[in-house]
Amino acid sequence: MLLRHEGFRRLCRARDLLREAREPSPSIEELARELHISPFHFIRQFEAVFGTTPHQFRIQARLDHARHLLALGEHSVTDVCMEVGFSSLGSFSALFARRLRETPSAYQRRIRRSIQVPGALPAALTPGCLSLMSHLPATAFCPPGSQFSRSVKGF
């Protein structure tokens, strides 16, 4: 698929719109109409560019926003649920738990227990990327084929 500049710009705009927590949230068909593209082509091109469907992207964006708000610790789980655009606390909690492997309240408790630097975002929201390296087993740096590298599961 070769995207033209205008098509690419439209898809970036769609991503921004899908992140908005406006209510009622526009349907995929309404979004496609706003972007002057057919729903079929919208979904197909969005998936080719962002690796997920517009619907799944919106759900994930809401969960990411929820995780951010929960980590800040200034809102209850119910408030966060409503803030990010879910109407049912039950479905929000179930979806959050299924995707993130812990309930919203458990996630919030766990982040609260971690060390917080006043005025800074919680460490859970700002992973250090390359600093993850410092948590690897020593065997991760053994040359391939060495006795130690073979002993690490998954290598």
Place this chain on the structure above:
Amino acid sequence: MRIKLTSIMVDDQDKAVRFYTETLGFRKKHDIPVGEYRWITVTSPEGPNDLELALEPNANPAGKTFQEAMFKQGIPLAAFEVSDIKGEFARLTAAGVAFLRSPAQAGPVTLAVFVDTCGNLIQLYQPS
């Protein structure tokens, strides 16, 4: 001092592994759980085997802002050299990869730009 590791931010590590291995053809070298994330690196089967690309979780809001701004501006965040850019363009488009720029001569190289589905534009180049 040696360059043995570089990295690219990805919005979803599972999706990134699928794209960088199954679609691009790189090989997974490391995949080690680290807390909520994983330390994942890939290498090219065309070598060198000890030069790794880390697929970094882009969860940091600062990283997201940077990545999205570069993406919207059409600026690639990584470049891979190929020996047959037209062949790669044909292979990847057949696999469903979206290109923003088809192979075209630009000075001493032929360039193409595609989307990695993880929030980045990647440039392919073939020296003339």
